[in-house]
Amino acid sequence: MRTPVFLAICLAVAAAVYAAAVGVGNDYVFFAGYVILQYIVLSTAWNILGGYCGYVNFGSAAFFALGAYSTVATYKLIETQELPHVVPLPVLMLIGGVVSGIVGFGMGYLTLRLRGAFFAIATLALAVVLQTLIVNWDFVGGSRGAYVLRPEDLPLIGPYIRYLFLVMLLLAVAALVIARLIERSRLGYGFATIRDDELAAEASGVPTLRLKLIATTISGALMGMAGAPFPYYIGYLQPASTFGLDYAVNSIAMPLIGGTTSWVGPLIGTILLGSLQQIVTVTISSAVNLLVVGVILVAFVILAPNGIIGLVHHYWQRKPEDFVGRRHVETDAPGAVP
Amino acid sequence: MTVTGRLLEVDNLSKRFGGFVALENISLSVAPGERLGLIGPNGSGKSTLVNCICGTLHNEAGTVRFDGRTVDGLAAHQRTHLGLARSFQLPRPFVSLNLIDNIRIPLLYTVAVRGKHHGADEVEARCVDLLREVGLDAKATRLPRDLTQVEMRKLELARAMAAEPKLLIADEAMAGLTHSEVEDILALLVRLNEQGVTVILIEHIMRAVMSFSLRLVVLVSGRKIADGDPNEVMRDPEVERAYLGQ
Amino acid sequence: MIFSFDLLINAVLSGILIGGFYAAVTAGVSLSFGILDIVNIAHPAFIILGSYVAYIVNTTLGVDPILTAVIMLPAFYVLGTGIYQVYYVSFEKRGQESLRGLAFFFGLLFITEVSLVLYFGVDYRYVEASYIGPTWHFGTIDMPLRILVPCVVSLLLIAVLQLVLSKTFIGRAIMAVAQDQLALRLMAVDPIRIKRIAFGISIATASLAGAFLIIIQPVEPSVGRDYIGRVFAICVLGGMSSLPGTVIAAMMIGIVESLTATFYGPSWAPAVSFGFLLLTLAVRPAGLLGR
Numbered sequence: 063m064r065t066p067v068f069l070a071i072c073l074a075v076a077a078a079v080y081a082a083a084v085g086v087g088n089d090y091v092f093f094a095g096y097v098i099l100q101y102i103v104l105s106t107a108w109n110i111l112g113g114y115c116g117y118v119n120f121g122s123a124a125f126f127a128l129g130a131y132s133t134v135a136t137y138k139l140i141e142t143q144e145l146p147h148v149v150p151l152p153v154l155m156l157i158g159g160v161v162s163g164i165v166g167f168g169m170g171y172l173t174l175r176l177r178g179a180f181f182a183i184a185t186l187a188l189a190v191v192l193q194t195l196i197v198n199w200d201f202v203g204g205s206r207g208a209y210v211l212r213p214e215d216l217p218l219i220g221p222y223i224r225y226l227f228l229v230m231l232l233l234a235v236a237a238l239v240i241a242r243l244i245e246r247s248r249l250g251y252g253f254a255t256i257r258d259d260e261l262a263a264e265a266s267g268v269p270t271l272r273l274k275l276i277a278t279t280i281s282g283a284l285m286g287m288a289g290a291p292f293p294y295y296i297g298y299l300q301p302a303s304t305f306g307l308d309y310a311v312n313s314i315a316m317p318l319i320g321g322t323t324s325w326v327g328p329l330i331g332t333i334l335l336g337s338l339q340q341i342v343t344v345t346i347s348s349a350v351n352l353l354v355v356g357v358i359l360v361a362f363v364i365l366a367p368n369g370i371i372g373l374v375h376h377y378w379q380r381k382p383e384d385f386v387g388r389r390h391v392e393t394d395a396p397g398a399v400p
Numbered sequence: 401m402t403v404t405g406r407l408l409e410v411d412n413l414s415k416r417f418g419g420f421v422a423l424e425n426i427s428l429s430v431a432p433g434e435r436l437g438l439i440g441p442n443g444s445g446k447s448t449l450v451n452c453i454c455g456t457l458h459n460e461a462g463t464v465r466f467d468g469r470t471v472d473g474l475a476a477h478q479r480t481h482l483g484l485a486r487s488f489q490l491p492r493p494f495v496s497l498n499l500i501d502n503i504r505i506p507l508l509y510t511v512a513v514r515g516k517h518h519g520a521d522e523v524e525a526r527c528v529d530l531l532r533e534v535g536l537d538a539k540a541t542r543l544p545r546d547l548t549q550v551e552m553r554k555l556e557l558a559r560a561m562a563a564e565p566k567l568l569i570a571d572e573a574m575a576g577l578t579h580s581e582v583e584d585i586l587a588l589l590v591r592l593n594e595q596g597v598t599v600i601l602i603e604h605i606m607r608a609v610m611s612f613s614l615r616l617v618v619l620v621s622g623r624k625i626a627d628g629d630p631n632e633v634m635r636d637p638e639v640e641r642a643y644l645g646q
Numbered sequence: 647m648i649f650s651f652d653l654l655i656n657a658v659l660s661g662i663l664i665g666g667f668y669a670a671v672t673a674g675v676s677l678s679f680g681i682l683d684i685v686n687i688a689h690p691a692f693i694i695l696g697s698y699v700a701y702i703v704n705t706t707l708g709v710d711p712i713l714t715a716v717i718m719l720p721a722f723y724v725l726g727t728g729i730y731q732v733y734y735v736s737f738e739k740r741g742q743e744s745l746r747g748l749a750f751f752f753g754l755l756f757i758t759e760v761s762l763v764l765y766f767g768v769d770y771r772y773v774e775a776s777y778i779g780p781t782w783h784f785g786t787i788d789m790p791l792r793i794l795v796p797c798v799v800s801l802l803l804i805a806v807l808q809l810v811l812s813k814t815f816i817g818r819a820i821m822a823v824a825q826d827q828l829a830l831r832l833m834a835v836d837p838i839r840i841k842r843i844a845f846g847i848s849i850a851t852a853s854l855a856g857a858f859l860i861i862i863q864p865v866e867p868s869v870g871r872d873y874i875g876r877v878f879a880i881c882v883l884g885g886m887s888s889l890p891g892t893v894i895a896a897m898m899i900g901i902v903e904s905l906t907a908t909f910y911g912p913s914w915a916p917a918v919s920f921g922f923l924l925l926t927l928a929v930r931p932a933g934l935l936g937r
Contacts, residue, residue: 118748120687172928178744179685183878184927186687187920190875194917205913248508255494255505261456262492264476265485267510267563271475307871311756318749323496353760360753363746364736 065243072235080228092227096295098336099230100288104309105316105328106237107284110244111277112314113322116257117178121185123309124192125282128165129158129289130304134202137210137293148213151229151291158290159283165192166282167275174274193305207300210293226291237284241325244280253277285313308352312339315359321371330370406465407432407567407598408453408484413462415445415452422448423622426462430567430600435593437613437630438602441642444619446602447489450569454486455479467566480510483566487559487573489602491552493544500540502555503527506563514564527562533588534558550576557585561592568592569600574608582608610634618642652786657908658901659787665900666797667858669804669893671873672880674851677807679878680887681824682841682848684733688751689877690870691758692849696722696856697771697865698762704773711773712799715857719850726849729754730842755870762867770864778861796858801893803854807847808889820844824887872916879923 083091104122111117133154140149165188173184197205212222219225244250252273255263260270293299312335320331335355342351366373408430415423423445430436440446451457453464455476464471471479485506494502504527507518518526531537534554536547544552557573570589574582586608593599603609609616609630616633618626620642626633633639671693678686699718700711737747777791811817819840822830827837859865880899884891899919907915 112745116745118745120752172924176927179679179748180882180927182685182748183687183875184924187875187879187923190872190920191917191924194914194920198913248512251497251501251505251508254496258494258496259492261476262488262494263505265454265456265480265488266506266559267477267480267513268505269475269477269509307756311752314749314752318746322745349760349764353757353764356753356756356760360750360757363749363753364732367736367746 065239068242069235069239072238076231076235080231083227084224089221089223092221092223093295094340096223096227096230097340098332099227099234100292101312101316101332101336102234102329103230103237103288104285104313105320105332106234106241106325107281107288108313109317109322109325109328110241110253110284111281113317113327114244114250114253114257115274115277117174117274117277118182118314119185119278119281120182120310120314121189121192122285122313123305123307124185124189125162125166125285126289126292126309127196127301127304128162128192129155129286130292130299131196131202132158132161132286133290133293134208134210134299138201138208151225151294155229155233155287155290159287162286162289163279163283167279169282170275170278174271174278189305189310193301196305197301203299205301207298208293209298210296212294212297222294226295229291230288233287238325238329240280240284241328245325249273249276308355311352311355311359312336315355315362317369318359319362319369321369323368323371327369327371334370405431407434407467409463409465410449410453411463411465413449413452413459413464415448415457415459421622423452423459426619426622426624428617428624428627430598432566432598433593433596434598435589435612435614436598436600437609437616438600438619439604439606439609439616440619443621445622446619447571448622449619450486450571450600450602454484454569477509480506480563480565481513483564484569485510485560485563485565485567486569487553487556487571489571491544491549491556493547493552493555493559495544498541498543499531499536499547499555500524500527502544502559503530503562506559510563530558530562533561535584550581553577554585557588565597567598567600569602571602572604574603574605586612653908654905655786656788657904659789660793661901661904662897663789663793663797663900664862664904665897666800666893667793667855667862668876668880668900669896670796670800670851670858671855672877672884672892672896673804673807673889674848674855675877675881676884676887676889676892677820677844677848677851679881680885681820682844683824684730684845685748686751686845686848687748687874687878688755688758689848689852690873691755692722692725692852693856693859693873694762694865694867694870695758696853697860698766698856699853700857700860701771701773701865704775708774710775711857711861712796712854715854718853722853723846723850726846727842729849730845733845734838734841755874759867759870766867768866768868770866771860772864773860775861792861796861799854800858803851804889804893807851811889816840816843821887875916875920875923879919879926882923883926 083095104126108119108122111119136149136154136157169184169188173181196202202208215221216225219228244253252263252268255266255268256270256273263270292304316331316335317328318331319335320329321327335358339351339355342354362369406429410426410428413423413426414421426449438446438449448457452459455471455474455478466479466482466484469482471482471484494505497505504523507523507526512518528537528540531540534557536551536554536558539546539551544555547555553573553575557570560568560570574585577585582605589599589601589612601609601612613630615628616626616630617624618633618639625642626636626639675686675689678684678689696715696718700714703709703714704711733747733750737750777795780791782789782791782794811821819830819835820843823837823840823844830837830840859869876899880892880895883898884893884895899922902922903915903918906918
């Protein structure tokens, strides 16, 4: 299936989802749905570096929070300078994406020459360093937090939450299309060789460091874009929860549970795990919810390492790697994809 | 090609691992179109030498020049782009890709970089052709884990060939092969050489090395102890000692 | 920022003492990561577990925390061997330790922390012991006993570990397994068994480290997260598998943290060790006394 067709299908599905949400008539759907869409972006972004390249990022929260705090910084800047207009949300997302992308590139440049394990540990360190910097930066509220006023209702759409939902819906579509495009391109092959055997990849002519930097940058940028609207969603932003470990766990658990070899995995994992979490949080408690996530993660990693994709193929008698192996390379011209 | 006419020049190359000296002042050169055999007991440093030449390992001392360029400091993938290719002694296939895709990687990332554009079908056909040359076309859509050890060695060789190198280093590609399989691989390497590819053959199968090599280099305990005509080298007393005595 | 010489000396001294404690915390990771090459980021969670065990026994039976930890050593050892067995069968054997092994330990970290929150809540817990209150004074120098005692016992622990690793057969086998598994097998020693023992010892040290922690400061479940970075920073800085290196690196980080907290404020302290880690990884991954 060519990419434009896939994009069209995704947009159609997105339109249907939005229409259904409006049809329910209760704005709670938008609030809950926003979280799931946000995690679709986060887990898809994580998977580009983690599933495709094999480099684990424990600091998803950092990139997400950077996006959120870029928005807060912009918001405060406008407030203090008494500038008239509110910056449109897509622009804020772009800013968040750029900031996170740059940080992702920088961190990658420092650590990607090392083994995967060191990179993973470095991402943990990065998250804490960034959190400490934000906590000590009074302009964005420091540890007291920052209040962000949600704009008023918009014409045509209605409550602002619907607009947030719509924007996140489009970002989710974008993330899935990007992931699928990468997967099926020369870049995707390169990523797979990095995951399988970096030395052999280098010997075959794959510029591993460059590709890893590309993956880190794209992954970080997408996470930053997912974080940019968050202050408007939550209204009150605080470092402790924004940099919280649940973002890290979820963006790792969802792809691992769904399956890391393709764009479908994070999508399935997010929808299943995300829905489960909403149910558990509402019926039992949010602490038990986190415990459930942890247990499911460990169980899947031990028992079903290829995730749900793997289980499905196992029961349909095909191996998941065959699914990946039969790629269709869409672009061959060297200039098209680096 | 260099002023001196050598394709590969290694000058006083040394490599240590902590306190252990793996290679000491190795100097050798290879002319374009040559067929060089490299032999030595296990642990003598042959693979380490290959790793240093190809950039997988970093040598502390000495210089490597390939095709007139000093390649010290160049990453392994850059050396491959220049025309240096090698197979690994212990096969390192891309385990999540099928055989065709394993061969596709050097085509996408090395051959394409040199400016040769191929359509998707052409690339696929080339992959199958390469697999056929090593006798693996029947398993083209299978995964490396479905291969025997011997088949994985053949895949290694095919993948190195796919990079369309000027110099191919075959590191123990024939271990475990039957008599006729050895003949097949030898014939393949000779064919490659006749097409202009310089070949360094690292092997323990002596009759293969002797029949293939125009020149023989012997490595023992990280030092080069002989370099010259294969028959003369084999008569060298020091070489005899390395293989029979001690 | 008021600068005074007394403040400086006390900050440095405090850093050294804390550093001794950090060394004990890191010793387990030097074993699991430095020697066995297992990235057990859940190690701090086991330390917190040790803290809570000491807390329970201390509040119900009034037993000294360090004594509790020593008694609990076998239990933690068994826990460690069990975890290694699962890790080996699920990941090491299949060659998937990089992605899935990391996710596994991350999951364990999470499960442990959240379970503790569910059971004990987020209140800070502390223990009672005779040496927790008093402080020794030498002129302007203050040495709180609650830090001094754990520091001394930590250094003792490290010394014992070092002796075990260099003088006993098991200890030397552990060092050997990092270098040459084949040679070990040829000596009729099962490398998997050795690794299991080593990992068991690694988790056992967490029992003691946990007791030290709750003596030094009140503990609640998320405290472990601060230690993830510290532990790996010290391990890498100290050269991965070298215990003496660990001690030096630990004291260095302890001193820098202490100075930062004293002169810049405690809200900057978490960034110190993590920042150190990033710097070390970027500049000299082999550590100060590196391999």
